[in-house]
Amino acid sequence: MEAVVLVVVIVMLLSAVAVMLFKDFLAALAAMSVVSLGLSFLFVVVRAPDVAMTEAAIGAGLSSLLFALALRRLGLWRSQ
Amino acid sequence: MRRFTAALFLLGLGVMIAAIYQHMDFSNTAVNAGQAINAVAAEETGAANFVTSVVLAYRGIDTLLELTILFTAAMIGGMVLGRRRVDAPRDPDAGFILRTGADLLFPLLLVVGLYIILHGHLTPGGGFQGGVILASAFFLPLLARPGSSINQDVISIVEGLAGATFIIIGLLAMFDGKEFLTPLLDKGELGALISAGTLPILYLAVGIKVGSELAGLLAHLAEAEALD
Numbered sequence: 001m002e003a004v005v006l007v008v009v010i011v012m013l014l015s016a017v018a019v020m021l022f023k024d025f026l027a028a029l030a031a032m033s034v035v036s037l038g039l040s041f042l043f044v045v046v047r048a049p050d051v052a053m054t055e056a057a058i059g060a061g062l063s064s065l066l067f068a069l070a071l072r073r074l075g076l077w078r079s080q
Numbered sequence: 081m082r083r084f085t086a087a088l089f090l091l092g093l094g095v096m097i098a099a100i101y102q103h104m105d106f107s108n109t110a111v112n113a114g115q116a117i118n119a120v121a122a123e124e125t126g127a128a129n130f131v132t133s134v135v136l137a138y139r140g141i142d143t144l145l146e147l148t149i150l151f152t153a154a155m156i157g158g159m160v161l162g163r164r165r166v167d168a169p170r171d172p173d174a175g176f177i178l179r180t181g182a183d184l185l186f187p188l189l190l191v192v193g194l195y196i197i198l199h200g201h202l203t204p205g206g207g208f209q210g211g212v213i214l215a216s217a218f219f220l221p222l223l224a225r226p227g228s229s230i231n232q233d234v235i236s237i238v239e240g241l242a243g244a245t246f247i248i249i250g251l252l253a254m255f256d257g258k259e260f261l262t263p264l265l266d267k268g269e270l271g272a273l274i275s276a277g278t279l280p281i282l283y284l285a286v287g288i289k290v291g292s293e294l295a296g297l298l299a300h301l302a303e304a305e306a307l308d
Contacts, residue, residue, distance in 0.1 A: 049204035050131045053196075057212040062294065065216070066157075069301035073161050077306075 005045055012038035025076050029067050036060035126267030127201040127276040135206065136279045140261030144246065147289060151243070154293050158300040168305035171226040182224035189217035197287035201276040207283040211290025218295040222302050229303060235296040242289035249278050249285070 015034040022028040036059030043052035071077040117138065118130055125133040135143055173179065193213035200206030222228060250261035261282075268275030 050129075050206070050209075053205050053209045057209045061216060062212050065219070065298065066301070069298065069304075070161060072306045073301065073304050075306060 001045070005042065008038045008041055025071050026068070029064050029071070032067075033060045033064040036063070122270055125263055125276055125279065126270060127279050128271045129201055129203060129206075131204070132201045132206055132276075132279060132283065136282050137261075137263050140250065140282070143286065144250070144261070147243065147246070147286065150290065151293060154297040158297050162300040162304045164303060164305045171306070173226065174224045179224040182220040185220055186217055189213055189220070193217060193287070193291065197284055198273070198280065200283040200287075201279050202271060202273070207286030208290055211287040212294060214287065214291030215294035215298060218291070219298040219302070222299055226302065230295060230299040232296060232299070235292045235299075239289050239292040239296070242285045242292065245285040246282060246289070249282055 012035050015031040015038075018031040019028045019035070022031060036055060040052045040055035040060065043049070043055055068077065117134060121130045121133040121138075122128065125137045127133040127137070174182075193210045195210075196205035196213060197207055197210035200210070218230065222230065249264070253262040253264055254260055256262075256264065263277040263279055265277035267277055274280075
């Protein structure tokens, strides 16, 4: 189990760095929701399924949708 | 200068996390409120999910304020971002895959969202999580066909009724001579679908309120004109 958690944490850290490095806003958004998804997995591991569900639904799903719509409103959403 | 302050901030953050990691014993927490509530929650509220009993029974007013915050945030988000000129062009319809996928997923998402809301007092999940899923269910058709729109008046009426239900249930407890939002009705059998008194009704109100609010916000944002 520890190995799996380690892999998830490394993926989360890498995608968190990738959010800052990506030039394309939509790619950065996708990397951001990967961080949230990894976090929700970690919540399951520490036996907090309620929080995990909230994190997956709101952190990974809804907030990336809101960000995508805000990018669309500002004209920044087209892939380069 | 900015780089220097950023490095200083990172150094401080690192020292803080290292200090916490050194001194924190993860198996023995200093606060034992969780265990104390866990021991009595199922008996006192009748909810098998101990988180629900905290969210709706022991800390019901917190949830009411959370709903208020969400309402304010959604309203302001819609106000700031949701502008549209009359002659602004609309996006074309999405491709075949997204349109068919939206039609197929809509009923499934509806069932999953309602299941999570109605079983909030038994299994993990509840009004907030299920509400978000309901909102995404109603947003998906809009994503597939940008020309169509949700009736915002109906949404605000449904949202207002759900919020009023939550407060009225809380007030009913006061007419009974108890504190605001005290759980009423028969607790029933632990783990049965109809149990835990008013808690499932409260969660249903929360779910419908959150769902309609977020669906309205998403529809509002999708309706806004896009800059090029």
